[in-house]
Amino acid sequence: MIDPRIYETFREIGRDLYAQNMVSSHGGNLSIRLGDRVVIKRRGAMLGALKPHDLVETRLDKNDSGVALASTELLVHRAVYLNTPALAICHCHPRTAIAFSLSRDEIVPVDNEASYLLKKIPVITEEFASGTPQMAHKVSEALKNYKIIMLRGHGSFATGQTLDEAFFWSSTLEEACQIMLNVKLINEPFIEYRGMSDSYNKF
Amino acid sequence: MMSGWAQNILDIDLTSRTVKTYPLDMEMARQFVGGRGLGARLLWDLVDPQVDPLSAENVLIFTNGPLTATGYQTSNRFSVTTKSPLTGTILDANSGGFWGTQFRRTGHIALIVRGRAESPVWIEILQDQVAIHDAAHLWGMRVLELTRALGQDKHRRNVLTIGPAGESLSRIAAIMNDGERALARGGPGAVMGAKNLKAIVVEGKERPEIVDRERFKFMLYEARKLLAASPLTSQALPEFGTAVMLNIVNNIGALPTRNNQQTQFEHIEAICGETLAENHLVRNTACWACPIACTRISRTDKIEGEGPEFESTWAFGAQCGVSDLDAIIEANYVCNDLGLDTISAGVTIACAMELSEKGYLDSDLRFGRADLLAPTLEQMAYRHGLGAELSDGSLRFATQYGHPELSMSVKGLEMPAYDARGMQGQGLLFATSNRGGCHMRGNMLGLEVLGLPKLIDRFQVQGKSSYVILHQNSSAAIDSLVLCKFTNMGVSEEYFARVLSAVTGIPYATGELIQVGERVWNLERLYNLRAGITHQQDTLPPRLLNEPVASGPSQGWVSHLEPMLKEYYRTRGWDERGVPKPQKLQSLGLAHLTD
Numbered sequence: 195m196i197d198p199r200i201y202e203t204f205r206e207i208g209r210d211l212y213a214q215n216m217v218s219s220h221g222g223n224l225s226i227r228l229g230d231r232v233v234i235k236r237r238g239a240m241l242g243a244l245k246p247h248d249l250v251e252t253r254l255d256k257n258d259s260g261v262a263l264a265s266t267e268l269l270v271h272r273a274v275y276l277n278t279p280a281l282a283i284c285h286c287h288p289r290t291a292i293a294f295s296l297s298r299d300e301i302v303p304v305d306n307e308a309s310y311l312l313k314k315i316p317v318i319t320e321e322f323a324s325g326t327p328q329m330a331h332k333v334s335e336a337l338k339n340y341k342i343i344m345l346r347g348h349g350s351f352a353t354g355q356t357l358d359e360a361f362f363w364s365s366t367l368e369e370a371c372q373i374m375l376n377v378k379l380i381n382e383p384f385i386e387y388r389g390m391s392d393s394y395n396k397f
Numbered sequence: 398m399m400s401g402w403a404q405n406i407l408d409i410d411l412t413s414r415t416v417k418t419y420p421l422d423m424e425m426a427r428q429f430v431g432g433r434g435l436g437a438r439l440l441w442d443l444v445d446p447q448v449d450p451l452s453a454e455n456v457l458i459f460t461n462g463p464l465t466a467t468g469y470q471t472s473n474r475f476s477v478t479t480k481s482p483l484t485g486t487i488l489d490a491n492s493g494g495f496w497g498t499q500f501r502r503t504g505h506i507a508l509i510v511r512g513r514a515e516s517p518v519w520i521e522i523l524q525d526q527v528a529i530h531d532a533a534h535l536w537g538m539r540v541l542e543l544t545r546a547l548g549q550d551k552h553r554r555n556v557l558t559i560g561p562a563g564e565s566l567s568r569i570a571a572i573m574n575d576g577e578r579a580l581a582r583g584g585p586g587a588v589m590g591a592k593n594l595k596a597i598v599v600e601g602k603e604r605p606e607i608v609d610r611e612r613f614k615f616m617l618y619e620a621r622k623l624l625a626a627s628p629l630t631s632q633a634l635p636e637f638g639t640a641v642m643l644n645i646v647n648n649i650g651a652l653p654t655r656n657n658q659q660t661q662f663e664h665i666e667a668i669c670g671e672t673l674a675e676n677h678l679v680r681n682t683a684c685w686a687c688p689i690a691c692t693r694i695s696r697t698d699k700i701e702g703e704g705p706e707f708e709s710t711w712a713f714g715a716q717c718g719v720s721d722l723d724a725i726i727e728a729n730y731v732c733n734d735l736g737l738d739t740i741s742a743g744v745t746i747a748c749a750m751e752l753s754e755k756g757y758l759d760s761d762l763r764f765g766r767a768d769l770l771a772p773t774l775e776q777m778a779y780r781h782g783l784g785a786e787l788s789d790g791s792l793r794f795a796t797q798y799g800h801p802e803l804s805m806s807v808k809g810l811e812m813p814a815y816d817a818r819g820m821q822g823q824g825l826l827f828a829t830s831n832r833g834g835c836h837m838r839g840n841m842l843g844l845e846v847l848g849l850p851k852l853i854d855r856f857q858v859q860g861k862s863s864y865v866i867l868h869q870n871s872s873a874a875i876d877s878l879v880l881c882k883f884t885n886m887g888v889s890e891e892y893f894a895r896v897l898s899a900v901t902g903i904p905y906a907t908g909e910l911i912q913v914g915e916r917v918w919n920l921e922r923l924y925n926l927r928a929g930i931t932h933q934q935d936t937l938p939p940r941l942l943n944e945p946v947a948s949g950p951s952q953g954w955v956s957h958l959e960p961m962l963k964e965y966y967r968t969r970g971w972d973e974r975g976v977p978k979p980q981k982l983q984s985l986g987l988a989h990l991t992d
Contacts, residue, residue: 279890390615393611396612
């Protein structure tokens, strides 16, 4: 039995991800780590309208019947939990960030908030970019050093102590990318306002 | 050769009056980093968990870390590790100020003090010289007088000492440094007193080496920005000190009051951080390399001195039912001068107040008796009258009067200012803390109250163990660097890992740094198990488990410890009796210690 407080958090964050165009109707997923277990969105459930039965609890270290119901990205979520201190994961499809991931190996924000919070977001490539062991390995390796990363052409994976926090990194990334896009559209000389910003790509 | 760490361990045997220096084992440094972690690893080799903590066989291990004295924000702290005379557990306590920085500058990562001097001595450590001096003329001096007498000079020569409480082997005696900073909890002052060691004075010149200066400079800059942006570290703590928490914790109904009989104090306005700032603050001040400056200099008609901190204000205030802030400030000052842990002292007095009110103890102590605080503390430090019994903490005292359940302690260490019934995760944290009831072994205040990094439901039980474990591990890692926990209110572990990498040249990922903390936590657990402290001591006072809060925002709640504890053991990779499983020890590189 999953605590109603936990469901409520999933419901709110899922709803906001959908409302902010961060996922399509059935895309993206959320999970939290409860000790040696994972609570993750059910495969095919709509993040924007989660019901209590859309949350699946399964083991962290090995399969049980929960895997038959869990999100296709369960493998990735497990690998991240086993390789990092994360207690929550937000995976979504931020559109502008995905667009930038198609031409860059890292995204270095120019706006104040994302510079302050994220510094840079590495972009990793995986041909079989949905729920494969190769993808799980690459994503979890990258998340050892960064709290949010982009999978090229696919979407972002963000970690946190809470879903709130992981969502925060995700929405900050998308906001930063929208600003970068607007900066490109305006196409005027950039006036640097940040100290030591030339070190961001070394973060 | 790895850099960043001071390279030498100084080893002094007071029985034989011999001094040795040998190099730090760099593999040990990589695994345990410094501070609390290194102290625990050294203690494991040096002190049989069965020894009497007040015997010559116990040791004191003072340690700094690879960040100490680098100039990184709050890189001033140092630790002492020993076997606690209060709890019988492994103990580490850390402190800020200036002594730790100066100690690092002597070129030593650790100072081990063994044995027992025949008569009182003090130790002087200069850059290349170590001397053991006679201290007969210093024995009996109070902390502030002694600190001046040995030539305290904030930035050049720093004094660490015990007061009368340590000399009288009070099991709640602190070790004091730089006058009014304290290695407070668990009675390290009594261990020092038992060694006939009055003081340690340090003067050094060595500058720490930093491998990647450019990266270090960047991390320094970013931390400055983060601390300036956090309202906690840039406004609340500098303006009101840690006492800013009094109103916050009281408002949610989690402030232990009158020995945890209530969870809200009706006179909170009289003792809160805002009142302290308005009526008593002379100025705020800072430890070395600290931009936060949470330390208060406060004044009453009688005294002027450092503090009081949140916990001290609460211990002598709400917990004793006292609303006279002058008396609280003076009690705090007296504790510093006598070398007593303010939390244990206040909670022990509160316990005596309840025993008296219930007729189990014949004394004048009653809740609200502000006039009795300072005199009782004097009696405790000198072991006079009732003070002789109070001097060894609340659990021994309450047991002596037939009511151990009235001691608000875990494993014998008095709990601080959070009632476990109003903060479920904090209760689990207290129950499982390796040094007993303590808020510095990880703290759920951030997640359950302040929203750091984000707010979670403080009454939620399911899943709480994951948060508690993460924070315990993280806390052990920060204690091993050694940094101040308040830095963590603005700067997260990913920055600490990067600055550690910059200083040492060894790449530490965030998770690897937190795993250092997990390694330390498990080693401490193993030590405690060998000392005979088992899962049966992973509990809370019966009041918190069985007596629902009568009124306020936590009304009706008790601590739901049992399900959280089961989940905790499983999540830690321990068996149902709280013993780390072999595969867990293997993964942490500790298996060889238990072969």
